[in-house]
Amino acid sequence: MPNMTAMVVPRAGAKLERVEREVPRPGPKELLIRVHACGICHSDVLTVEGQMPGIAYPRVPGHEVIGSVEAVGANVEGWKVADRAGVGWFGGSCGYCVHCRRGDSFACMNVHAITGITRDGGYATHMVADLSAAAHVPDDLDEVESAPLLCAGLTTFNALRNSGARPGDLVAIFGVGGLGHLGVQFAARQGFHTVAVNRGREKEELIRSLGAHDYIDSAATDPAEALRKMGGAKAILATVTSAAAMQAIVGGLGANGTMMVIGAVGAFPIDSLDMLGKRSAVKGWYSGVAADSEDTLQFCKLHEISSINEVYPFEQAQAAYERMMSGRARFRVVLKMA
Ligand SMILES: NC(=O)c1ccc[n+]([C@@H]2O[C@H](COP(=O)([O-])OP(=O)(O)OC[C@H]3O[C@@H](n4cnc5c(N)ncnc54)[C@H](OP(=O)(O)O)[C@@H]3O)[C@@H](O)[C@H]2O)c1
Numbered sequence: 587m588p589n590m591t592a593m594v595v596p597r598a599g600a601k602l603e604r605v606e607r608e609v610p611r612p613g614p615k616e617l618l619i620r621v622h623a624c625g626i627c628h629s630d631v632l633t634v635e636g637q638m639p640g641i642a643y644p645r646v647p648g649h650e651v652i653g654s655v656e657a658v659g660a661n662v663e664g665w666k667v668a669d670r671a672g673v674g675w676f677g678g679s680c681g682y683c684v685h686c687r688r689g690d691s692f693a694c695m696n697v698h699a700i701t702g703i704t705r706d707g708g709y710a711t712h713m714v715a716d717l718s719a720a721a722h723v724p725d726d727l728d729e730v731e732s733a734p735l736l737c738a739g740l741t742t743f744n745a746l747r748n749s750g751a752r753p754g755d756l757v758a759i760f761g762v763g764g765l766g767h768l769g770v771q772f773a774a775r776q777g778f779h780t781v782a783v784n785r786g787r788e789k790e791e792l793i794r795s796l797g798a799h800d801y802i803d804s805a806a807t808d809p810a811e812a813l814r815k816m817g818g819a820k821a822i823l824a825t826v827t828s829a830a831a832m833q834a835i836v837g838g839l840g841a842n843g844t845m846m847v848i849g850a851v852g853a854f855p856i857d858s859l860d861m862l863g864k865r866s867a868v869k870g871w872y873s874g875v876a877a878d879s880e881d882t883l884q885f886c887k888l889h890e891i892s893s894i895n896e897v898y899p900f901e902q903a904q905a906a907y908e909r910m911m912s913g914r915a916r917f918r919v920v921l922k923m924a
């Protein structure tokens with residue numbers, strides 16, 4: 587078999603290392619994908635720093651993948667060589683347990699496959715994906731531009747459409763990084779009164795140009811109070827990477843409002859009196875499954891939504907990862923394969 591190249595995390599806390607390996611053969615119900623582009627998500631820190639149980643090293647991170655099918659395993663239907671395929675955080679499920687049968691494959695009792703965590707991801711020239719994890723990618727979406735839609739896009743699109751907010755409602759997007767800059771575009775196109783919330787005013791103009799109707803500087807103003815003055819948010823999409831920041835905005839929910847917690851920040855206190863007085867809720871949200879990715883991609887195609895990216899050659903994955911971690915990227919860092 588020919589060789590492939592991967593940028594692996596050799597052990598928790600170590601820098602990425604370039605390795606050559608044999609190109610794997612896809613097993614039954616698997617696809618071999620030649621990766622064309624892979625976005626770098628803040629969640630890749632979980633693999634790099636070893637912050638999640640179940641990671642066996644060396645591990646290839648990367649769960650914002652677009653590529654093309656290079657080989658199909660046995661018992662694969664619906665896919666052929668050269669089809670464009672996308673893979674996100676959801677890495678596959680059994681399809682027959684009670685959760686899968688009820689449509690919640692992410693809670694699968696038999697397979698808990700997470701791309702870049704429990705199976706190798708897209709910081710590589712090739713990867714093997716479970717059939718259930720692969721999304722069809724429309725031909726007219728650019729693969730480098732669109733790779734972040736497989737996690738940053740999917741997560742924000744799906745969280746918003748499941749937040750309970752309806753067109754016209756006040757919706758805040760807190761944290762305008764890789765996820766948040768897409769969240770603003772989705773919220774505006776889904777018909778919400780869209781308020782972007784971020785520290786400082788540096789990104790304000792750009793974020794308004796993406797569709798935000800209002801902007802709150804969370805470093806200069808109490809964001810919860812500012813939202814209450816606007817009537818209270820029906821939904822807050824919280825993508826910040828700080829628990830203290832999450833805590834600071836939750837009081838900005840209005841009656842029957844829901845805060846969709848996206849950022850992986852650990853514990854933060856919530857005021858139960860405030861919540862029961864408003865019947866508000868704080869709800870965690872994971873990205874979605876392959877069908878949700880396809881909905882996201884179609885929505886982006888229809889509404890001309892795209893990720894604003896800084897593109898790095900794949901071999902510079904370490905520098906690209908550090909750029910994402912610096913918080914200075916505008917807005918997503920994407921690896922492009924040669
Ligand atoms: N639930 C899911 O399915 C899911 C999916 C993907 C990602 N995630 C998680 O979502 C989070 C965001 O990911 P990302 O890739 O969008 O990260 P990112 O590009 O690094 O963006 C993070 C954003 O949070 C803001 N922020 C950080 N600390 C803040 C603070 N103290 N106050 C105000 N704003 C603050 C940053 O503001 P500045 O612009 O000022 O730096 C930036 O806008 C991460 O925790 C990631 O692990 C979850």
Ligand SMILES: [Zn+2]
Pocket residue numbers: 627628629630649675737738
């Ligand atoms: Zn992600």
